[in-house]
Amino acid sequence: MDDSAAVDVDFGESGLVPAVAQDAENGEVLMLAYVSPEALARTRETGRAHYYSRSRDELWEKGATSGHVQSVAEVRVDCDADTLLYLVDQEGGACHTGHRSCFYRTIEGETVGERVFDPDTVYE
Amino acid sequence: MDDSAAVDVDFGESGLVPAVAQDAENGEVLMLAYVSPEALARTRETGRAHYYSRSRDELWEKGATSGHVQSVAEVRVDCDADTLLYLVDQEGGACHTGHRSCFYRTIEGETVGERVFDPDTVYE
Numbered sequence: 567m568d569d570s571a572a573v574d575v576d577f578g579e580s581g582l583v584p585a586v587a588q589d590a591e592n593g594e595v596l597m598l599a600y601v602s603p604e605a606l607a608r609t610r611e612t613g614r615a616h617y618y619s620r621s622r623d624e625l626w627e628k629g630a631t632s633g634h635v636q637s638v639a640e641v642r643v644d645c646d647a648d649t650l651l652y653l654v655d656q657e658g659g660a661c662h663t664g665h666r667s668c669f670y671r672t673i674e675g676e677t678v679g680e681r682v683f684d685p686d687t688v689y690e
Numbered sequence: 691m692d693d694s695a696a697v698d699v700d701f702g703e704s705g706l707v708p709a710v711a712q713d714a715e716n717g718e719v720l721m722l723a724y725v726s727p728e729a730l731a732r733t734r735e736t737g738r739a740h741y742y743s744r745s746r747d748e749l750w751e752k753g754a755t756s757g758h759v760q761s762v763a764e765v766r767v768d769c770d771a772d773t774l775l776y777l778v779d780q781e782g783g784a785c786h787t788g789h790r791s792c793f794y795r796t797i798e799g800e801t802v803g804e805r806v807f808d809p810d811t812v813y814e
Contacts, residue, residue: 572799584708586719593717595710598773610797642802644792645785649722651793661769668768669775673734675696678766 576648577603582618585650587628587660590639596660597668599628601650606641613638615652632688634658659683700772701727706742709774711752711784714763720784721792723752725774730765737762739776756812758782783807 577583582600589596601609602618605625609616615628615636629635636654643650659682661668670679701707706724713720725733726742729749733740739752739760753759760778767774783806785792794803 573795573797575797584722586710586722588719593712595712595719595775598708598710598768606797641797642793643795643797644722645787645789645794646792649792650797651719663769665769668770668773669766670769671697671767673697673699673765673767673774 573643573647575603575606575643575650576646578648582620583648583650585615585617585652587615587636587652587654587656590653590655594667595669596636596654596656596666606650609638609652610641615654628660629657632658632662634660634683634688636660658688664688697767697771699727699730699767699774700770702772706744707772707774709741709776711739711760711776711778711780714777714779718791719793720760720778720780720790730774733762733776734765739778752784753781756782756786758784758807758812760784782812788812 582602584598585601586598587596599617605616605618615638619626635657638652638654640653659666664681664683664685665679666682667679671677706726709725710722711720723741729740729742739762743750759781762776762778764777783790788805788807788809789803790806791803795801
């Protein structure tokens with residue numbers, strides 16, 4: 567991955583932009599999280615998805631605890647340069663509930679996503 | 691679409707949640723915009739994607755001006771119930787630049803997305 571970013575990302579007042587992680591193979595939308603300039607730089611340097619946790623107020627590497635890392639094949643930017651799209655190869659599942667995708671249910675409450683691991687065996 | 695939302699969406703302090711629009715047919719991620727409770731209710735009532743513009747501070751129906759409407763096949767909610775995924779049938783292109791998707795370029799500035807209309811002929 568070329569580390570020179572030609573597109574100047576607009577991190578706005580919050581200093582964060584939302585990033586959508588999408589399975590590079592089958593197109594499944596896996597999760598949305600927030601990214602700081604440092605998280606983006608680390609993602610591009612390492613090829614592994616990094617985000618910024620607003621609740622813990624810290625940079626985190628996806629899968630550092632669970633092993634469910636995301637190898638980033640490509641980073642895309644939207645027209646306004648204030649949202650990112652990470653095209654990833656997801657190890658295991660993206661969701662802490664054990665589902666492949668965080669978007670595993672409809673707004674009516676129906677579960678439509680696949681469960682791929684038991685969170686009790688992954689997170690202590 | 692059943693209008694009773696079993697999942698209680700967490701709109702947080704801002705009163706808005708990000709919503710990712712994904713092509714229901716081919717899985718392409720088309721755009722990200724923000725949704726208020728009213729925008730979500732209108733989306734579910736009408737089956738057409740509605741969002742809330744933070745810059746204009748108003749509810750808007752996608753495609754109301756351009757004709758590039760989004761018919762919503764399904765609304766999904768993520769694990770934390772603070773992000774939505776709209777699975778849509780996109781008329782024309784989602785992006786005001788004329789591209790099918792707002793994520794038409796990589797962070798290195800390479801255009802990878804398809805241009806499907808000329809914005810000069812759509813927006814006055």
